[in-house]
Amino acid sequence: xxxxxxxxxxxxxxxxxxxxxxxxxxxxxxxxxxxxxxxxxxxxxxxxxxxxxxxxxxxxxxxxxxxxxxxxxxxxxxxxxxxxxxxxxxxxxxxxxxxxxxxxxxxxxxxxxxxxxxxxxxxxxxxxxxxxxxxxxxxxxxxxxxxxxxxxxxxxxxxxxxxxxxxxxx
Amino acid sequence: xxxxxxxxxxxxxxxxxxxxxxxxxxxxxxxxxxxxxxxxxxxxxxxxxxxxxxxxxxxxxxxxxxxxxxxxxxxxxxxxxxxxxxxxxxxxxxxxxxxxxxxxxxxxxxxxxxxxxxxxxxxxxxxxxxxxxxxxxxxxxxxxxxxxxxxxxxxxxxxxxxxxxxxxxxxxxxxxxxxxxxxxxxxxxxxxxxxxxxxxxxxxxxxxxxxxxxxxxxxxxxxxxxxxxxxxxxxxxxxxxxxxxxxxxxxxxxxxxxxxxxxxxxxxxxxxxxxxxxxxxxxxxxxxxxxxxxxxxxxxxxxxxxxxxxxxxxxxxxxxxxxxxxxxxxxxxxxxxxxxxxxxxxxxxxxxxxxxxxxxxxxxxxxxxxxxxxxxxxxxxxxxxxxxxxxxxxxxxxxxxxxxxxxxxxxxxxxxxxxxxxxxxxxxxxxxxxxxxxxxxxxxxxxxxxxxxxxxxxxxxxxxxxxxxxxxxxxxxxxxxxxxxxxxxxxxxxxxxxxxxxxxxxxxxxxxxxxxxxxxxxxxxxxxxxxxxxxxxxxxxxxxxxxxxxxxxxxxxxxxxxxxxxxxxxxxxxxxxxxxxxxxxxxxxxxxxxxxxxxxxxxxxxxxxxxxxxxxxx
Numbered sequence: 116x117x118x119x120x121x122x123x124x125x126x127x128x129x130x131x132x133x134x135x136x137x138x139x140x141x142x143x144x145x146x147x148x149x150x151x152x153x154x155x156x157x158x159x160x161x162x163x164x165x166x167x168x169x170x171x172x173x174x175x176x177x178x179x180x181x182x183x184x185x186x187x188x189x190x191x192x193x194x195x196x197x198x199x200x201x202x203x204x205x206x207x208x209x210x211x212x213x214x215x216x217x218x219x220x221x222x223x224x225x226x227x228x229x230x231x232x233x234x235x236x237x238x239x240x241x242x243x244x245x246x247x248x249x250x251x252x253x254x255x256x257x258x259x260x261x262x263x264x265x266x267x268x269x270x271x272x273x274x275x276x277x278x279x280x281x282x283x284x285x
Numbered sequence: 286x287x288x289x290x291x292x293x294x295x296x297x298x299x300x301x302x303x304x305x306x307x308x309x310x311x312x313x314x315x316x317x318x319x320x321x322x323x324x325x326x327x328x329x330x331x332x333x334x335x336x337x338x339x340x341x342x343x344x345x346x347x348x349x350x351x352x353x354x355x356x357x358x359x360x361x362x363x364x365x366x367x368x369x370x371x372x373x374x375x376x377x378x379x380x381x382x383x384x385x386x387x388x389x390x391x392x393x394x395x396x397x398x399x400x401x402x403x404x405x406x407x408x409x410x411x412x413x414x415x416x417x418x419x420x421x422x423x424x425x426x427x428x429x430x431x432x433x434x435x436x437x438x439x440x441x442x443x444x445x446x447x448x449x450x451x452x453x454x455x456x457x458x459x460x461x462x463x464x465x466x467x468x469x470x471x472x473x474x475x476x477x478x479x480x481x482x483x484x485x486x487x488x489x490x491x492x493x494x495x496x497x498x499x500x501x502x503x504x505x506x507x508x509x510x511x512x513x514x515x516x517x518x519x520x521x522x523x524x525x526x527x528x529x530x531x532x533x534x535x536x537x538x539x540x541x542x543x544x545x546x547x548x549x550x551x552x553x554x555x556x557x558x559x560x561x562x563x564x565x566x567x568x569x570x571x572x573x574x575x576x577x578x579x580x581x582x583x584x585x586x587x588x589x590x591x592x593x594x595x596x597x598x599x600x601x602x603x604x605x606x607x608x609x610x611x612x613x614x615x616x617x618x619x620x621x622x623x624x625x626x627x628x629x630x631x632x633x634x635x636x637x638x639x640x641x642x643x644x645x646x647x648x649x650x651x652x653x654x655x656x657x658x659x660x661x662x663x664x665x666x667x668x669x670x671x672x673x674x675x676x677x678x679x680x681x682x683x684x685x686x687x688x689x690x691x692x693x694x695x696x697x698x699x700x701x702x703x704x705x706x707x708x709x710x711x712x713x714x715x716x717x718x719x720x721x722x723x724x725x726x727x728x729x730x731x732x733x734x735x736x737x738x739x740x741x742x743x744x745x746x747x748x749x750x751x752x753x754x755x756x757x758x759x760x761x762x763x764x765x766x767x768x769x770x771x772x773x774x775x776x777x778x779x780x781x782x783x784x785x786x787x788x789x790x791x792x793x794x795x796x797x798x799x800x801x802x803x804x805x806x807x808x809x810x811x812x813x814x815x816x817x818x819x820x821x822x823x824x825x826x827x828x829x830x831x832x833x834x835x836x837x838x839x840x841x842x843x844x845x846x847x848x849x850x851x852x853x854x855x856x857x858x859x860x861x862x863x864x865x866x867x868x869x870x871x872x873x874x875x876x877x878x879x880x881x882x883x884x885x886x887x888x889x890x891x892x893x894x895x896x897x898x899x900x901x902x903x
Contacts, residue, residue: 194546245349
């Protein structure tokens, strides 16, 4: 067993040159794998950091979707109260409605909803959206003269820009 | 090595993506997402005081500052056209560069690293001049454009077409917010070749919103005589509602549009309440969709191809999410369209994949596999208890502690299965083995750790270890014949189909387990308490246990439930002290993870897709 093993080993013994080539090939592979590993590891580290950041954001803004959907409800409350007030009578019902509206607003405020200031402010495209322009002698260019739809911040993020009318003199 | 990002520089909207762990991810826009999704509008604006705005803020101020705002400048790329804004001239590539600069900033914030290189997409019909202009735009923005690729090619990459080792003829139907591009590509030997392009630069999803708004306006006018479109505030609400309804009707058949207090006249406030069905929406927009037909036909004609020659259809752009658009294309082509990648993001994603290929990041070597089906073991009552859920990336390892189902049970059978059904019988058996020599103990006491370990090659090692004695038994399962995609899909579909029925069976099995456990606890309680309870009480419990056991022999679920209640009552009647003792026992029993495995005789192995390689070591 031993002798035959030795014999076959001798006959198939690769030359030094072959071995060197093999070694070089292996070296190349090792380098490639190592670089891939480093790449992957670095990416994983970055990924972990990003996920942590994203999770923080997610927790902070978890209610954003719900709050955004409730903006329509809040708008409609304002419209209902506004129109009801134009007519005489029903004082107590209007008062009740106003209370419910305040209740809703307080909940939203507690969650981090803040109304964006609009009328009289200079137009700022980072929180306002222009839907109309008007000319006016009483106002400077770029002043907001009318709010068509209220805009809101949720914490530090604009979840809905205010839709506004802006002064633009020819 | 720094990342190369992929950019979809669109006429109305743009987006960028980057490879993350082998997958393209859309880079979020700093100013937040628009209603269009993760893309941002391709707008650049200058205010009178010289401030430059890009993306969403630029779009928001367009109405107030039309002469300072530019968009759709992609259409002028490669021409001598100059945009004159407040006395200064800008070339289309300079304006495009402002978009690219913003993307660069967003990407750097996202990756936390400097970004200097990019792959940018352009329409297939762009000539050398236009492509050079795109490259120049990159250079102005401080980005080296390592490659310009065609938008339809990028979309094909996102769909993994380049991985198919086949020659294919592909039609890419790109229906955007404002333009339609139809491209026919030929793919072979890793190369995409453009055979023909056609399209319509004045056709898109915005046209659809317009007809919906008109319809809602007309309907309201019929009821009330009020023209909503002349009231700016009402129009804003109307347009928003129309867009929302359009998107919603891609997944539902009917939607409710509610706009209270939209207007008022002398008779009081008016509300818009309108139900819009998908059928109505399709009736409204179908003339617009129909306008796509000539472009499709022309593309085929120019490529000198017949309808049947196209192997694959890829849809790009938000409006292609509409079932009507998909049906329209499928009807013309007589072929199903490809799905699975977000049609609005696929161009940016394809560009990122191309970028990944250039950095060498996309390599087969790193593609990790996932388990296509859930792997688990059979436990008491024929329940399938999952250990590794489907779609888990491998290599992975999971273990769980099980216990015995009977007193003084010395052998447990580990029956390994794969599948999505809750009952073991519905799934495919991969093999089983016994762990013997467990020291005799009451049921629920021995702790047997079952571990599943799948290596990178998909070979599953299952081991069971008695934690008391350290005795271990293992089995190796390889996948000599991998399940085909069809088989896996079939198994998943079956699981959905039988979900209701399976749930019932599982509940039944669980109820039986509970009943059995209750009977056992009751007997044990009686034995433990001995003389502490009266003979009457003992007999009452014993007869209730007997009744329950009798019911368990039958198939009537209600009977088992009733008798369980009877036994519980009998137990409760015994003094509170005794009841508390029993409760402690039950709670103690629950601490064991999962259900005890059922003792099972060696049975035939059903249709194993995996083969047992070696039976374990003692």
